[in-house]
Amino acid sequence: MSWFGFGFNAFGQISRRNHSDNDQENSIVYTPTEIKCHVGEKSEKSSELRASWSRRASLHLNGGRSLCFAGSNSPSGICDTGCTDAVVGESFLILGFPDRFESWDLDSDEKIPIWSMDVKTLCDGVGSPFNLPLIPGGYIAMKPPFYRPLSPHLKATRLALGDEHSVLLSASGAVYTWGLGSHGQLGHGSLSSEEQPKVVEALWGMRMTFVATGGWHTACISDGGDLYVWGWNESGQLGLPSRAVRKAPKYQTSEETVDLPTCGDQPEGEKDTQVFISIQSFPALVDITPSSELKTVGCGSRHTAAVTRAGDLYTWGWGQYGQLGYETSRSDEPYLVEFFREQQLRVVDVTCGAWNTFVSVVKKEVATS
Template structure:
């Protein structure tokens, strides 16, 4: 499995400056999907494969398998004066990692959860919690930020308890809101609701988890949280979206995005005609008045992709969204000013569009992780996916 990244690269999250001396390493905007580089200069064994990517605004954490298959360790890129930190050898044996705000990261080991501050000179560990290994193998292990009987928050207090009746299966955190998937497929949200990101039909906040009633009776299998929006996938592989749509991140008509598209078209047309003013027949404004633009979608809305397809995974950035179909195609939409949509330009879109790069190279996308302003996609070759029933389920 290989990982590609595109979008914001100011801190070397996609193309690390110490790993790649090419011009691409100095690009703030990586608009072409670029394979994520791997560090080879370290005292520990060279990683075999990147298992997982977790990202925040200024960092990327990559969980690796090792040559001796004894566990996993982690590498991250972070601006430390003029330096970047690479492999963190003490993370060997780490089973899961969660990229937090600032210089913080959470690491899950077999017997404990650690929160590290990589900029802390006196030692990286700032908080730790012992955990007991589960003896019940029937349920999948909890993934960060979920931990036993609670979750890891982005700021102190780091441990936040959850009511036992929720029976949490998956949790996703936005900057100031959370979305939780229960074992029965019910969805709960809480936190800041100023942009409709809680899906309760209002702009009010919630201090405690509250069920999204509009989805009641429709079992879900995945959830994702962005800057001010949320998404979830039903058991029937339908995609639901809600929250802020200022940049088209919900895939619904956005006035700002349409205006930007019109300005881009008019600018190109003006260049082709030596800046002559194009005639205005008056139809554009009339059509705009008829079209309904959505700034805030406070209730979950069913989003259909064109052509119709089933969704198996979704991830949210600050103001963009990415989803994988069961066929292994990647669709993106929303704010694209750093190239985070993968369409090899810096245009925004309020309509889901397929990232053609992967189809052109006969690559199937198996996982996607959105950073704040960038996107990372795990891929396998088409022929490998067709030969392996396990990969077909990814």
């Protein structure tokens, strides 16, 4: 399994920068590029990857777990840690170990974590699987206070943290959200904020299997492979019609490039019937392709990437830094990233930084006669 990245690379979070090259070209990776991390003297492929705006943390399983860190203010002394999971932000790095959790200040020169918690204090000495930021009894936030409890009745199986809101998936497939709701990112049909987890009632009765958050939008996948989205759609990141995207004279549709009328071109007596969506405050179903079922989804600051069960990658939203994997500044329709299909690669996972995209791939098996 290999990881590829594309998009914003000003801090070398995708590939090492050559400062003798053109700075603008060096800051953006337009073509998906394989990521190879150096652990010790060896170059290894990542097994898991986490990203923020300016940083990337890669976990390796070859001969034991180790961490490779890339991007702004890469900390020293944290590689070869034996950690089992990691979450990276702009100020802190969260590490999980079989017996403890740690938080490292990425703006500090200190060689020790600024906070730690023993697993035994959370689960009475009994080890428990976890999936950061979820931990036994609660979750780890990306700013103090780091440990935050969750009610046991939620039975959380997955948690995603946005810039200002959170989304939780329960064992029964219900979705809960809380935090800032000013862009409809909570999915409760209003722009109100919530201090405590509140179930997304519009999805009640439909079992969800995956949740993800971006800067101000949220996505989830049902057990049937359907995609539901809500929140801010200013750049088309929900895959719904966006005025900011379609106001240009030319707009690329799924079939062809067409000329859209501007205000000056509108025939007299005729009104524009196109409905644009800036904020979607409750879940909306988005069709990627008529027959595709989705496996996983990732959200950046203002873009979204989804992987089908067949192994194709579709992206949409803001693409100014190449984070969509094809040449456009923004799109409010999902488009296939042709690169992976052309290279006979099947996409199996995706994670997004704020302005870039990372995908895990395997080589497609070619049938022989």
